[in-house]
Amino acid sequence: MNTIIKLFFLIVIIPEIIIAQKTKNNYKYNIDLLHMSNDEVRVSFSPPKNNLKQGRFIIPKLVPGFYQAMNFGQYVSHFTATDKNGKKILTERLDKNSWLIHDLNRVKKISYQVADGWDSLEKESNEARSAGSMFIKDSVSVINYNSLVGYFEEMKDIPYQITITKNKNFYASSALNYQQKNKNTDIVWAKDYRELVDSPVLYSVPDTTWLKIGHTKVLVSFYNKKERHYSKTIAHEIENILKNQQAYLGGTLPVNKYAFLIYYESSNENGYLGDGLEHSHSTVCLYRSGNMKFIPHALNRVASHEFFHVVTPLNIHSGEIQHYDFLNPVMSEHLWLYEGMTEYATIHMPIKQKMISLEDFEKSLEEKIKGMKEFDNTLSFTEMSKKSMERQDQYMNFYMKGALLGVCLDIRLRELSNGKIGTQDLMQMLMKKYGAGKYFNDNELFDEITKMTYPEIRTFFRDYIEDTQPIPLKEYLEKAGFNYDEATGKVTTLPNPDAKQLALRKAWINQ
Ligand SMILES: [Zn+2]
Structure with missing residues (x-):
């Protein structure tokens, strides 16, 4: 009997202890999507246990994937901190995105309201709504946690437990696993702030x-x-x-x-x-x-x-991205990779996989060429990447010239390897070397890629990405049997390509 009771206790109590330990030092958030007024959502949380006399609470200025300040703190109002008796504790707003909380070790609860950000994001940051949150009572909510949830500068890398009150027929669509506590309540966990912000959720009738x-x-x-x-x-x-x-x-x-x-x-x-x-x-x-x-x-x-983007930046990224600072981010110099190579794969995959015709592919190259001409192409791409926040006027060129640099890099790799290796293989090699948890140092990437491939690739990076030599599109497309008319921007197949050009074309785009 005794043994049975002991066993029973072991089975029942141990998980309880584990849960208690697991939740003791979390940020514990409550978000109420059910009782909103004027499209404003009530948010509250209890900070992790701490001995801090004061702390700086931060709501992001911007998020990975965007390169302009969006100041998500601007949607936060009615910010109050209270102790265990419900007595107010002094807080000061330091700037748009941060608050100083006094006597943080005594704070039991912090609460605030968050306004729908879509309208103003559209006006201020032209079409950057996908990074913000919107709420329509009893209808739908799109939540990017960067506009609802924050962190203390003094307490980073701590897990989050989020409890959400919602309409009973609403479903949480997200990459995170939402658990239903009851009809009106879901709970979700994230291992840290980065993971939470990286996992938006759409709440609606499914x-x-x-x-x-x-x-x-x-x-x-x-x-x-x-x-x-x-x-x-x-x-x-x-x-x-x-x-x-x-x-x-x-x-x-x-x-x-x-x-x-x-x-x-x-x-x-x-x-x-x-x-x-x-x-x-x-x-x-x-x-x-x-x-x-x-x-x-x-x-x-x-x-x-x-x-x-699951390839890059998720699996291939620099330390600047791995340790992203939501208030004052330092930019990496490799936007040619994160956006340029991603956009290149987007236009290369359809022709390589025979989803489109050769004419369609020529058209997509022409679109990129036309797009590139709208920008200043005498600037260094690595420098532009470091300054992407200040040079918003040039940012879209990473999708234009960036993709065309991908075209040239792919052709050059195929040429040097007798058709065996292209950017698809390069990205696979980089994913194997780095992967989601491991980052490269910004200033070492070009040398690392050169080690994996050919010495000539270092010259390519130096001339066309670090320095400001014009992109050699005409010369490179010709290697694969295409004519690029620089005056008209037209790309056509050469009438009489030789065997070498045809072989390179076949290896590059499977045509
Ligand atoms: Zn992108």
């Missing part, structure tokens, strides 16, 4: 479809005010893109779970507006258009680009 691509579970979640059964149609499109990406990436997708959170807003405009922000295991895609027929086309570009 319109969701799950896919299995190889070993990867993919959630496709769709929201539109009127159309409530569209995730299946979209999932069909995404499945096609992802299967091709899987083949392009050598047979496996480098994530176990991934979520597409797609928010579609009907409007009277012609064409469509697309805004996406990539995360390690999910992407937020926002579309606005007068006609739903644009969505599949828009998805092909936006979803494909955002998903390719």
Whole structure:
């Protein structure tokens, strides 16, 4: 009898102790999506146990993936701290994004309100809504935790427990696992602030479809005010893109779970507006258009680009990204890689996987060339990357010239390796060397890639990415049997390519 009782205690009590230890030093947050007023959400939290006389509480100035200050602290109001008896403790707002809290060791609860940020983000940061949060009572919420949740500068790298009060028929679509405590309450954990901000959530009546691509579970979640059964149609499109990406990436997708959170807003405009922000295991895609027929086309570009970010920066990134500072981030010099190579894969994959014709591929090269001409192409790409916050006027060139640098690097690698190695292989090698948990030093990457490939590649990086030599597009496209007319911007196949040019073309784009 005694033994049985002891065993019983062992079984029951030990998990309790583990849970108690696990939660003792967490940030414990409560977010109420049910009782909001004026599209404002009530947020409160208890800080981790500490002995601090004071602490600086921070809401991000900007987030990874964007290179402009968005000042998420501006949506926070009614900030108060109280002790265990409910008595107010002194707080001071230091600037747009931070607060000084006195007697932090006595603080039991901090509470504040957060306003919907979409309208002002659109005005201030043109189409950067995908990084912000929006709430419509009893209808839908898109949450990027950087606008709802913060951290103390003195207490970083601490887990988060978030309890969310929500409408009983709402479902949390996210890459994180939300657990239902009861009909109106979900709980979710994140190992640290970085992971929480990296995992947005869409709360609504579910319109969701799950896919299995190889070993990867993919959630496709769709929201539109009127159309409530569209995730299946979209999932069909995404499945096609992802299967091709899987083949392009050598047979496996480098994530176990991934979520597409797609928010579609009907409007009277012609064409469509697309805004996406990539995360390690999910992407937020926002579309606005007068006609739903644009969505599949828009998805092909936006979803494909955002998903390719699982390669870089998720698996290949510098220390600046690994240790991201949400208040004063230091920029890496390798945007040519994070955005340029990602956009290059997005235009290269469709031709390599025979999803489009050679003419379509020529057109996409022409679009990039035309786009590049809108910018100052006499600037060093590594310097521009370091200064991406100040040089917003040039930022979009990382998607234009950046992608064309990918074209040239791929052709050069194929040329040097007799067709055997291209940028696809290079990215695989870099993923193996680094991966999600390991970063490279900004100033060593070019030498590391050179060691993995050919000495000539160091010259390529020096001339066209570090220095300011014009991109050798004409010369390089000719190596693969294309003519690029610099005056008109037209790209066409050469009428009589030789065997060497044809072999290089075959290795490069499978044509
Ligand atoms: Zn991107």
